[in-house]
Amino acid sequence: MANIDNKALYNIGYGLYVITSNDGVKHNGMICNTVIQLTGTPLTVGVTINKSNYTCDIVQSTGIMNVNLLTESAPFSIFEKYGFSSGRDVNKFENTVYTLSENGLTVLNEYINSYMSLKVKQSIDLGTHVMFICDVTEAEVINNDPSMTYAYYHKNVKPKPAAKTAAPSSDAPRGYMCKICGYVYEGHPLPEDFVCPLCKHPASDFEPVE
Numbered sequence: 414m415a416n417i418d419n420k421a422l423y424n425i426g427y428g429l430y431v432i433t434s435n436d437g438v439k440h441n442g443m444i445c446n447t448v449i450q451l452t453g454t455p456l457t458v459g460v461t462i463n464k465s466n467y468t469c470d471i472v473q474s475t476g477i478m479n480v481n482l483l484t485e486s487a488p489f490s491i492f493e494k495y496g497f498s499s500g501r502d503v504n505k506f507e508n509t510v511y512t513l514s515e516n517g518l519t520v521l522n523e524y525i526n527s528y529m530s531l532k533v534k535q536s537i538d539l540g541t542h543v544m545f546i547c548d549v550t551e552a553e554v555i556n557n558d559p560s561m562t563y564a565y566y567h568k569n570v571k572p573k574p575a576a577k578t579a580a581p582s583s584d585a586p587r588g589y590m591c592k593i594c595g596y597v598y599e600g601h602p603l604p605e606d607f608v609c610p611l612c613k614h615p616a617s618d619f620e621p622v623e
């Protein structure tokens with residue numbers, strides 16, 4: 414039987430984006446890595462969003478979103494701000510300076526090199542996620558800074574676990590690090606039902622740190 418190594422899928426190249434939307438009361442934003450151009454004529458872009466994200470509900474009801482293309486200059490605080498809390502609980506644009514595109518949605522004022530406004534023309538239910546297939550209604554290049562990739566984020570932006578201290582040597586790992594956001598759980602073993610307090614990913618997304 415053919416082998417399936419999930420790690421092969423880690424090697425797919427991704428960018429990182431802030432998807433902005435508006436629920437009728439406030440602006441919202443989320444971090445997303447699943448944005449792809451599908452066709453050129455007409456200009457069609459696909460965005461896949463987890464149903465547990467508030468943005469998924471908003472886009473399903475409003476049919477519009479903006480994609481803000483992050484650059485390598487984006488600090489970890491941007492990922493904390495848009496990625497590790499929910500717009501159901503907080504206003505992510507409070508105390509944030511932004512501009513509006515023609516569709517009335519926010520465009521970030523820093524750490525992006527381009528944005529595009531999308532209008533949903535079809536959505537596909539994928540079980541855990543919804544894939545939105547969209548027309549591009551507006552798009553602008555702001556600068557030529559290099560785009561943030563998922564690989565760059567993991568290598569240069571995500572916090573590194575603290576250096577090993579002179580602890581008594583033992584075979585047990587010192588702790589476990591979240592592969593998504595870099596949070597470190599100190600101790601061993603990692604509880605099976607552990608959920609990352611920062612990004613809410615499960616224990617299966619943690620790896621031992623020595």
Ligand code: FE
Pocket residue numbers: 591592593594595596609610611612613614
């Ligand atoms: Fe995490």
